[in-house]
Amino acid sequence: MLTISSLWIPFTVVAALGQVARNAMQRSLTGPLGTWGATNIRFLFGFPFSILFFALVMVATGDPLPWPPAVFWPWLLLGALSQIVATGLMLLAMNERSFVVTTAYLKTEAIQTAIFGFVFLGDHLTLLKVIAILIATIGVVITALRPGGEKGFAELKPTIIGLVAAAAFALSAIGFRGAIIAVPGVSFVTASSYTLVFGLFVQTLVLSIYLLLRAPGVLKAILGLWRPSMLAGFMGAFASQFWFLAFALTAAANVRTLALIEVLFAQGVAYYSFKQPISPRELSGIVLIVIGVALLIAA
Template identity: 30%
Template sequence: MGLWIPFTIFAAFMQSLRNAFQNKLSKEVSTAGVTLARFLYASPLAALYLWTLYQIEPAALPSVSSNFLITVVLASVSQIIATALMVKLFRLRNYAIGVGLAKSEAVIAATLGALFFAAPLSWLAWSGVTVGAIAIWLMSNTGSLKELSLKTVSLGLGSGLTFALTTLWVREASLMLDLPFPYSAAWVLLCVISTQTAILIAWLLFKEPATLNALWRRPKLTLTISLFSCLGSLGWFTAMSLETVALVKTLGQIEVLFTLFISARWFKEKLSQRDLLGLALIVLGAACVILA
């Protein structure tokens, strides 16, 4: 079994927990505040992880280029936008469906990889892309099958697109560092999270200073979100340093199953038959891409 597989499953589980707590915080704090909670305490945790790696087995320090820095900034900004869009999704529909719509990330990442990153897809993989698109359409419908919520679809696809771009740029950044496993992923993790934290704190100081106070008054919830976010990113970044984004993100669709369980047990939410069918099709589409 490839080492990227357990890292991906671990990342998917951590992300489902993080999303659950983000959903709770989104009812109390602004979108920008919920987005910052994901990164606020994650930088020290990422730094601690990197320091631990060097204590266990010393390695060379990275040689940082301007292309690396640009790629890190692009990934950082893209993930901030993706997270903000997902928080808006939470407020439009229930928790499980919001996450399900954002899971268009896997389909979009596979498509962008085929078009721009020299990773062509087989007929089975394209079948998975098609099935995933149908799933997103089903889950975005709030009424009959003839009705379509354009706002929900736009936010879902926008979140999926920016998450997909984030993962593609993160992998590119990892490959730019001539370091052994898992040091390259750990450096990218620290650089991306630190950049995101600086950007969001500066934005909130200028636009929403009261939101920083709101997060300060909720230390346990904010720290919990940062912890699960850091662990999830650690899993994603490490897996993507070992395998292509399309494979990692399609396997990562197992998060949908974790999300369903959390939605039912924690939030007591009920899904319609069409919602369940959409979630099942997402898993089926992911399986097609992996088998391809």
């Protein structure tokens, strides 16, 4: 039977599923909107849904309106601004390499999150957890070496973009976890939803102002594609809600390591939607991911 402290496991699984769906939707919008236009989709159209989620949470929990201390805001800005950079780089990398390979580069985030979490938040990691993170990450790298993928790893530009995006996502996870645990006097659900609302508000404001100044036609194009954008925004807010719930309950490194199952979901998308076969090398990588994730949960 799941305890409250172990709810981060199903929360992370749900978030990973939602994120794969959102990434695929954003990728399809990169062509007509450009990298930053597609990036703004998840924030601009996700923000209204985050308010709805927060309202439902407040009614369900009966918590008072949170009033966080000053330390909440630097953590929030670190999370929000790092995620803007990370999302844009992710979409840029997806234009350079395949969907699955890009996802694999991004999943080096687990190791970087463990390091940043230890340095900035003092998150404790046991030896077994460190081993689990390493095994799962090695599995991700092996999975990325699909037929013809060896050439892709020799291309320096998409590799660097993917790794820097992973570092930005890692800093984002640390920033949001720092903000969530700084909210006093309410349940972890309320703290998570509250942080999500303000995080998406900052991201929407910053990126919309940037597009208004640099590419006003993109904002008009976004509004013209409101139907697919609305769905991508909902999936983005939905996935983020569950990421934040997981961050509230355990170290960010644990969440981001379990999130490596996203690579398995991406493989499923590639196999069933794009008819890309799974090679023996990819299969061996998947086995390592499963072993690493199993060790993490056991730890």
